[in-house]
Structure formats: structure tokens, C-alpha cells
Amino acid sequence: MSMGHSMGGMSMGDGVPSPSYLQKLYWAFIGTAIGCATLVNVYNKTLYRQRISAASRNVPCPAKPRAVLPSTVATIFAIAREFACATYPLPLSKRLRWTSPTLGRVSAVLAELVLVLVLCFYKLNPNDQWQWEDIGYRTGYIAAAQLPLVVLLAGKRNIIGCLSGTSYERLNWLHRWVSRILFLNVTIHMGFWFVGWARYDYIKMKLTTDAITQRGFAAWCILLWIVLSSLAPARRWNYEFFVVQHIITFVGFFAAVYLHLPAEVKIWVWLSIGLFLLDRLLRALATLLINVPLLNRRKTASKVLGSWATFESLSESTTRITIENPPFRWKAGQHVFLSCHGLAPLQAHPFTIASIPADKKLEFLVKSKSGSTKRFFQHAEKMQGLPQTSADLRQPHQRSVILEGPYGRIRPLRQFDSVFLIAGSSGATFTIPLMRDVVSNWMEQPPGRGLASGTSASKYNGAVTRYIRFIWVIKSRSQYAWFASHLKRIRADVQEMRDASYEVEVEMSIYITCDEMLGGGDEIAERRTSVDPMHSSMEQVTTTQSPSIEFEKGAIDLVSVSSVASNSDIQDGAVASCGPNGTCCCMQTIEDEGRAIESGRQCHCHCGTDEIQAINAQAVVTEPSISKVEDVSEVNTDKKEIDLLLETSAIPMLSGRPKPRKLIREMLEQALGESAIAVCGPQGLIDDVRRSVVALSDERAVHKGTGAQGIYLHAESFEY
Numbered sequence: 266m267s268m269g270h271s272m273g274g275m276s277m278g279d280g281v282p283s284p285s286y287l288q289k290l291y292w293a294f295i296g297t298a299i300g301c302a303t304l305v306n307v308y309n310k311t312l313y314r315q316r317i318s319a320a321s322r323n324v325p326c327p328a329k330p331r332a333v334l335p336s337t338v339a340t341i342f343a344i345a346r347e348f349a350c351a352t353y354p355l356p357l358s359k360r361l362r363w364t365s366p367t368l369g370r371v372s373a374v375l376a377e378l379v380l381v382l383v384l385c386f387y388k389l390n391p392n393d394q395w396q397w398e399d400i401g402y403r404t405g406y407i408a409a410a411q412l413p414l415v416v417l418l419a420g421k422r423n424i425i426g427c428l429s430g431t432s433y434e435r436l437n438w439l440h441r442w443v444s445r446i447l448f449l450n451v452t453i454h455m456g457f458w459f460v461g462w463a464r465y466d467y468i469k470m471k472l473t474t475d476a477i478t479q480r481g482f483a484a485w486c487i488l489l490w491i492v493l494s495s496l497a498p499a500r501r502w503n504y505e506f507f508v509v510q511h512i513i514t515f516v517g518f519f520a521a522v523y524l525h526l527p528a529e530v531k532i533w534v535w536l537s538i539g540l541f542l543l544d545r546l547l548r549a550l551a552t553l554l555i556n557v558p559l560l561n562r563r564k565t566a567s568k569v570l571g572s573w574a575t576f577e578s579l580s581e582s583t584t585r586i587t588i589e590n591p592p593f594r595w596k597a598g599q600h601v602f603l604s605c606h607g608l609a610p611l612q613a614h615p616f617t618i619a620s621i622p623a624d625k626k627l628e629f630l631v632k633s634k635s636g637s638t639k640r641f642f643q644h645a646e647k648m649q650g651l652p653q654t655s656a657d658l659r660q661p662h663q664r665s666v667i668l669e670g671p672y673g674r675i676r677p678l679r680q681f682d683s684v685f686l687i688a689g690s691s692g693a694t695f696t697i698p699l700m701r702d703v704v705s706n707w708m709e710q711p712p713g714r715g716l717a718s719g720t721s722a723s724k725y726n727g728a729v730t731r732y733i734r735f736i737w738v739i740k741s742r743s744q745y746a747w748f749a750s751h752l753k754r755i756r757a758d759v760q761e762m763r764d765a766s767y768e769v770e771v772e773m774s775i776y777i778t779c780d781e782m783l784g785g786g787d788e789i790a791e792r793r794t795s796v797d798p799m800h801s802s803m804e805q806v807t808t809t810q811s812p813s814i815e816f817e818k819g820a821i822d823l824v825s826v827s828s829v830a831s832n833s834d835i836q837d838g839a840v841a842s843c844g845p846n847g848t849c850c851c852m853q854t855i856e857d858e859g860r861a862i863e864s865g866r867q868c869h870c871h872c873g874t875d876e877i878q879a880i881n882a883q884a885v886v887t888e889p890s891i892s893k894v895e896d897v898s899e900v901n902t903d904k905k906e907i908d909l910l911l912e913t914s915a916i917p918m919l920s921g922r923p924k925p926r927k928l929i930r931e932m933l934e935q936a937l938g939e940s941a942i943a944v945c946g947p948q949g950l951i952d953d954v955r956r957s958v959v960a961l962s963d964e965r966a967v968h969k970g971t972g973a974q975g976i977y978l979h980a981e982s983f984e985y
Contacts, residue, residue, distance in 0.1 A: 280388060281399075284403045284405075285529070287384045287403065288406055288409070291381075291410045295414060298376075299425055305429075306428065312680070313676070316328055317729065326937045326938050327729045328680065328729050328974070329939070329974060339939070339975050346962065346976070348372075349372075350367055350958060351368045352952060352959075354956075364952045370439075373439060373442075374439075377443060377446055381407060381449075385403060385407050389403065391457075397457045401454055401457040401461070407450060408450045408451050412536075416540045417540055418436050419437075419440045419544075420433065420541070422551075423544060426674075431674060432672055434615075435674075444492060448488050451488060481521075481525040484525055487518040490514055491514050494507060494511070495507075519538065552667070552669045555592040556572070558570075561592045572665070573666075574588045575648075575663055578645035578646045581743060583744075584630070584633065584641045584642045584645045585629070586603070586628070586641065586666070587628050588627040588628075590625065593670075593671065595671040597618075597698035597701065598981070599618055599674075600615045600617045600618060600670065601627075601668050601669060602672075603666055605641070605666045606665075608640045608641060614637060614638070616631055617694040621701050623705050630691055644664070675943070675979050675981075676977060676979070678703055678941050679728035680730075681939050681977065682732070682936050683932055683938075683940040683941075684732070684941045685736075685943070687737075687942075687954060688736070688946050689945070690739055690946060690947075692945035693748060693945075695945035695981050696735065696944075700733055700735055700771070701751060703728055703730050706728040707758070707762055708758055708761075731768055732936070734772050734773075735771065735772070735774070737775050738922065738923060739776070739777055740777070740779045742918070745775060745918075756771070759771045773916045774858060774919065775918045775919070776918075777920050778850060778921070778922060779850040779851075854923070855919055855922065857927070858917075858923070858927075925957045926957035929942065929958065930961055933976070938974050939974050939975040940975070941976075941978075942976060942979070943980075944979075954980070962976050
């Protein structure tokens with residue numbers, strides 16, 4: 266525990282390296298790992314430019330490797346992805362199952378742990394009491410060398426992320442585990458000193474009289490608190506409190522460590538502090554640049570600081586926040602930290618940008634939970650409703666917000682032959698902009714021609730992608746209205762391009778798990794419009810089986826499946842049940858989407874309010890009138906949202922849950938080059954998609970002589 270005497274340059278015996286040498290060796294290994302990640306990032310960027318250039322020259326299947334070197338690299342990447350993404354579900358009980366972390370994460374943590382332990386005990390015998398002091402010194406030096414890595418992985422604008430092409434949130438888990446390994450290292454360091462002192466009953470005296478020991482013990486106690494308070498339950502309990510106390514204890518920890526270490530080792534503390542301040546300085550400069558009106562000269566900026574934002578309440582306790590004329594450019598799939606101190610002082614939360622740069626505005630869909638998100642929704646409801654008091658009249662229609670970012674990185678999807686996008690609920694704020702970005706690049710590509718003479722590949726706006734499969738799982742149809750206009754626009758753009766002889770296709774499906782309108786009659790009319798890859802025009806198929814509920818613009822199209830276990834399209838044992846507020850919840854997994862659409866059946870819950878059941882009963886025997894719209898409004902179905910649903914009724918809606926493995930397999934079987942899969946939603950959905958990708962990659966023997974092409978997987982889940 267005592268490191269007041271210098272031991273860095275001293276040899277601990279014949280052939281035993283000095284602690285300072287082992288510190289350099291530790292960073293040699295870490296630097297090698299960062300260098301490998303950098304090479305992969307450079308290769309991916311080069312591959313992107315090569316594919317875009319090939320597409321501009323009308324090279325067939327530009328996403329398919331042909332030369333020996335690209336094929337070899339693709340095989341190595343395929344094997345590495347299968348290993349890195351593999352997870353294993355571990356049953357804890359009949360109803361409870363825990364999914365292990367990916368093998369990639371486990372391997373990275375084990376590699377760091379083994380490296381640290383080997384350096385701590387190399388050529389030293391823990392059973393030899395005369396070497397305990399040497400182990401105590403060495404473990405302290407190795408612990409000091411880990412401090413810069415902990416700080417590097419914590420920064421939002423860090424060097425490792427820049428070199429490896431990885432955003433900070435995808436490194437944050439590694440920051441926590443490196444910190445835990447540091448705590449283990451420090452505990453071993455303290456333990457060997459304490460064991461040595463215990464032989465002479467010396468521990469109490471050292472803790473009460475020796476300043477160096479007191480500072481070291483204080484650093485260990487602070488680090489223990491940091492590790493415990495950083496566990497997931499503590500972070501989720503109150504994230505704002507976690508952030509504040511984390512910074513305070515971070516400062517206290519480094520102060521205690523600095524006072525504890527000998528002079529020659531303090532360089533590691535100064536290096537860590539410098540990296541921390543650099544990250545904070547870069548973040549502060551970027552935040553000022555986009556939030557100070559004098560620096561960005563925007564007309565829509567607030568007078569002093571920030572941007573004006575409007576708040577609109579949506580269904581499912583969701584708030585749409587819109588900022589016109591945004592102060593920065595971003596890419597689809599990125600997020601920013603947004604704070605509105607007028608509604609939620611001293612709080613900033615990450616929200617995915619639900620718009621693309623072509624919209625010339627920032628949009629966020631924020632689910633109301635607690636704290637600031639709840640206040641956002643309450644404010645939006647006040648602004649949309651009629652004023653009840655004089656205070657409501659004085660409420661400003663816009664609020665000033667401060668932005669930080671954008672953050673987040675994903676390989677450009679327009680370099681892949683086929684793209685599979687699947688989202689759960691508000692996860693569509695990540696996948697829909699990705700889909701719109703590819704389609705917008707399609708629209709900018711001249712049909713049947715490559716680049717003009719002298720145009721560089723970096724300025725080429727076309728896309729290698731020819732097929733997009735989009736799946737969205739939502740609880741109720743009211744959520745569908747969030748992006749109804751965007752989905753309608755995508756269909757129109759794709760139709761326009763197919764009319765212009767583009768060989769592109771977008772196929773979309775919506776899965777609904779709980780909704781008031783699911784549990785009525787046996788069958789309802791189904792109308793499906795899809796973009797057929799074998800035809801150049803939009804083909805409309807209409808199947809009328811029984812009178813359907815109609816409103817002003819036509820029938821609400823809902824394709825669902827029966828919950829009877831004997832149906833081959835449904836997983837055995839699936840059931841339909843009644844959810845809150847009279848909703849019908851369909852928990853079955855749809856095995857065959859095509860057959861489910863053809864069956865035109867829906868779940869039978871026979872639950873809900875009397876108003877809903879009355880509407881369903883009348884729909885079977887009478888032709889409804891406008892009054893039916895008013896009746897639906899009485900059961901919390903907004904008419905405006907229904908109109909938006911009707912406009913996008915060409916997209917099939919199915920009641921139940923998708924089977925990702927089958928849907929992904931169908932996409933891969935038609936792919937002519939490398940495919941990309943992006944998923945965002947609940948952890949269960951992400952785990953299911955990840956297991957499906959690993960299983961299909963192994964089953965199809967990707968890049969192993971079968972002709973099956975590679976699969977790139979991006980799983981987006983922001984974890985506090």
C-alpha cells in the first residue's frame with residue numbers, strides 16, 4: 266500500500282523486469298489493439314469508396330468481393346463477426362432466461378484481465394512471503410498505467426473512438442469493465458501490503474500514522490464506491506445523481522492517487538487529467554459553436570444561447586421536438602444531447618435524430634417516462650390544448666434548447682447490396698432515417714449512368730443498395746402515425762424510381778402487438794400494395810372477405826393472424842390476451858408472413874370497452890358513417906392519426922410478433938453482395954436478431970466457398 270519510495274527503475278532480481286518497463290509493455294499491447302482497430306476502420310472506409318466508385322461505373326454487384334485479397338479479408342471478417350456476435354441464452358428458471366454478453370465483449374474483457382494479471386505476477390511468486398513487497402510495488406505501478414485508458418474510454422470525443430471509427434457509447438461498456446479490472450488490480454496491491462503488515466500486527470498503525478497509506482486507502486475506498494455506483498441498477502435509479510456524484514468522486518479519486526504515488530509515477534495521473542481536460546475542451550468548443558447565435562448566424566436561434574424548439578404531444582405519451590434550421594449537419598442514425606433548462610434545469614439526455622439532413626430540421630420523438638421527458642410531454646400537452654388559466658396564456662409556444670453533438674457512428678448503408686432494418690417501438694427513430702437516407706441517395710443518382718467525367722467518388726451520391734426490408738414492431742396503430750408521412754413518401758419515391766427503370770425495391774411490414782381494434786370480428790378486409798421486384802410498377806391486390814370498418818377515406822387495413830395453435834403460421838403455444846385499457850395483445854410469433862397476410866385473420870380477445878365492441882358488431886352488418894369516426898375518437902383513437910394510417914394503408918399490418926431469423930434468411934437468399942442488418946429496440950429483440958445473424962452466417966457458410974455473401978450487423982441500444 267506504500268508507494269512513497271521509488272521502485273520504477275529497480276530490478277527485482279535476476280531476469281525480473283522493472284515496474285516501469287512493464288508499464289511500457291502494457292501500453293505496447295494496448296497500442297497494438299488500437300492499431301488493429303484503426304487498420305480495420307481504414308479498410309472499411311477504403312472499401313466504401315471502392316464500392317461507390319464501382320457502382321458509378323455500372324460494375325455489376327459492386328458489394329461482392331472478386332479479387333483474392335478482398336475475398337480473403339471478407340472470409341476473415343465473416344469468421345470474426347460470427348465469433349464476436351455469438352451469445353448464449355442461459356435458463357435460470359422455467360420462465361426466466363439470461364442472455365450472456367457477446368463473445369466479442371467477453372474476449373476483450375478477458376484479454377485485458379489476463380494482460381494485467383500476467384504483468385502483475387510475471388516472474389514473482391505469490392507464495393513467497395519475501396516477494397510480497399515486490400508484488401505490492403509492481404501492482405501499484407501497473408494500476409497507475411491503467412488510468413489513462415480508463416479516461417480515454419470515458420470521453421465522448423476520445424482518440425480511441427476517432428481512430429477505430431467507433432462512437433463513445435459503444436466504448437462505454439469497456440470503460441466500466443476496465444475500471445473494474447483496475448479496482449481488482451488496486452485490491453491486489455493493497456492486499457499484499459496488508460498481508461505483509463499483518464505478520465507484525467502493523468496494519469492499524471500504518472492506517473493511523475502513515476500519510477501515504479492513508480491516501481492509498483482513501484483512493485481504494487473511493488474507487489470501490491465508483492465501481493458500485495456504476496452498476497446498472499444504480500445508474501438507472503437516478504441517472505442525473507449518478508453523473509454528478511461520478512464526476513465528484515472521480516476528482517477525489519485522482520487527488521488521492523496523486524498524493525499517494527511517488528514522483529516518477531505521477532506522470533500517469535497528469536496524462537489522465539490532460540486527456541480528460543482535452544475531451545471537455547473539445548466538447549465545450551463544439552457546444553458553443555452550435556449554440557451561440559453570434560458564431561453560427563442562424564435566424565432561428567434564440568437571442569442569447571441555444572435554438573428555438575417546438576413541442577408537440579403524440580400518442581403513447583410521446584413528444585415530438587422540432588428545431589428548424591439546425592446549427593449543424595448530421596448523418597442518419599446519430600443522436601444529440603438535448604437540454605431545455607426552462608423545463609428541466611441542469612439535465613441533458615441523449616435523443617436519436619428522427620430526421621435526415623434533407624429535411625432541414627431536427628426532429629426527436631421522446632417517450633415520456635420520468636424527470637425531463639415527463640415535463641416535455643406535459644408542456645407539449647399544454648401547448649396543444651386549450652388554455653385553462655391565465656398562466657397558460659403566458660406560456661411561450663417555443664422553448665430554447667441547448668444541443669451537444671451529434672454523436673454516433675454506423676457504416677454507410679448505401680455500400681451494401683441489401684439492407685434489413687428492424688425496430689421495436691421508438692427504435693424506428695433510428696431505422697427510418699437510415700432507410701430514408703438510402704432512398705434519398707437513390708433519388709440523386711442519374712438512372713443508367715455513372716459519374717460524369719472528372720467527378721470524384723467521394724462526391725458521388727448514388728447507392729450500391731438495391732433492396733431494403735423494413736420491419737417495425739409497435740404496440741398500437743397510433744404509433745404508426747408518427748412516421749406515416751415519411752413511409753408514404755418512401756413508397757412514392759420508390760415507385761417513381763421504378764417507373765424510371767431503377768432496379769430497386771423497398772418492402773415494409775408493421776407488426777402490432779396490442780391494440781383496441783384487434784379483437785373484434787373474425788376477418789376484416791385486407792388490401793396490400795407492395796413493390797414487386799419482378800415488375801416495374803406498383804401492384805395492388807385487393808381481397809374482400811367481409812364488410813369492413815370504413816371511415817371517410819376508406820378501410821383501415823389490418824392483416825392479422827388467428828391465435829389458434831393449430832395454424833402452421835403461428836408458433837405453438839402462442840396465445841392472445843387482454844391488455845390494459847381493453848386492448849387485445851397478440852403474443853404469437855408469425856412464422857410465415859406471406860401466409861399470414863393471405864389468411865386475413867385476426868386475434869380473438871373479446872375484450873375492450875363497450876364502445877369498441879359496439880363498433881365491431883355494427884361493422885359486420887352495416888355500412889358505417891362519419892359517426893363511427895366520432896365513436897372511435899371516444900375510445901382514444903385520434904382521427905388525424907387514423908387519416909395518416911389510411912394514407913399508408915399499402916403497408917401490411919400484422920397482429921403478432923415477427924420471426925427475425927426467417928425474415929433475415931429471405932433477405933439473404935436474394936442478396937447479390939454483402940448485406941447490412943440494423944436493429945434498434947428492446948434488448949430481447951436485439952438478442953434475437955443477433956442470434957439469428959450468427960446462426961444464419963454459420964448455416965450458410967458465409968464466404969467459405971458456398972457463394973453466400975457477408976453480413977454486417979449493427980445493434981443500436983443506448984445504455985445508461
